[in-house]
Amino acid sequence: MISSEVKCVTFDLDDTLTCTHEIFGDCIDRVCGIMAASLAKIYSRDLYSKVRIKEAFTKSSDSAFETEHVNPNRWIHVLSEMKETFPQLGDVQISICLDLLMGIYKTVPELKTGALPLLESLMNRNINMGLVTHADEDWTKFKLKTTGLDAFFDRENTHIINMYGPKDVTGWRAAYHQFRVRPSECVVVGNSPSDDIIPNIELGVRQAILLRDGPVWPVHETEVPDSVRKIKSLNELI
Numbered sequence: 001m002i003s004s005e006v007k008c009v010t011f012d013l014d015d016t017l018t019c020t021h022e023i024f025g026d027c028i029d030r031v032c033g034i035m036a037a038s039l040a041k042i043y044s045r046d047l048y049s050k051v052r053i054k055e056a057f058t059k060s061s062d063s064a065f066e067t068e069h070v071n072p073n074r075w076i077h078v079l080s081e082m083k084e085t086f087p088q089l090g091d092v093q094i095s096i097c098l099d100l101l102m103g104i105y106k107t108v109p110e111l112k113t114g115a116l117p118l119l120e121s122l123m124n125r126n127i128n129m130g131l132v133t134h135a136d137e138d139w140t141k142f143k144l145k146t147t148g149l150d151a152f153f154d155r156e157n158t159h160i161i162n163m164y165g166p167k168d169v170t171g172w173r174a175a176y177h178q179f180r181v182r183p184s185e186c187v188v189v190g191n192s193p194s195d196d197i198i199p200n201i202e203l204g205v206r207q208a209i210l211l212r213d214g215p216v217w218p219v220h221e222t223e224v225p226d227s228v229r230k231i232k233s234l235n236e237l238i
């Protein structure tokens with residue numbers, strides 16, 4: 001249980017309160033399947049297997065993340081790179097894949113196990129909450145509304161970090177400024193070692209909690225200090 005002395009609990013959104021990784025994973029799998037099926041009509045299946053296509057897609061997607069961050073338009077760069085690597089991909093297939101990838105931002109995510117009971121219990125105990133997310137603004141509003149998380153997070157206690165840049169210490173500092181709390185008075189809960197935990201340790205947060213309940217994108221992986229509490233479910237915080 002989170003101590004009542006904590007002034008504010010700040011949450012990351014994607015893969016901390018909502019199951020977002022699954023939406024991206026399923027979509028990327030479908031996109032690579034379409035590309036593999038299209039190339040198999042021209043070449044032998046072994047030459048351009050789905051596994052090989054997925055490797056190329058992941059490499060391109062990781063490198064687009066470094067420059068484009070979480071801007072949805074990064075998929076345009078990824079697909080144009082895929083077209084360069086696999087010139088036989090038709091424009092129709094590329095367009096279908098782009099539509100599918102943009103569909104990510106219209107898919108209602110499921111809430112993580114324990115998310116609602118945890119938020120309700122914090123609300124009942126009058127512990128303030130803040131949401132610090134790194135995503136397209138319209139997509140954030142869509143997720144909050146469709147999952148019911150907008151009952152806990154409104155304009156005042158939601159901070160959206162610029163999607164064209166990284167989620168780093170500058171963004172987190174601005175969030176605490178907006179919430180009018182000092183990091184030393186707060187507990188942070190996030191799933192990304194690089195984007196949630198490390199910046200908050202730098203800011204001197206009272207406690208950093210890392211949710212590890214599934215796969216993490218390799219671009220988010222980094223070592224965290226032993227002082228970081230690791231949990232497998234949000235239920236552990238109730």
Ligand SMILES: [Mg+2]
Nearest residue numbers: 012014015191
């Ligand atoms: Mg996250």
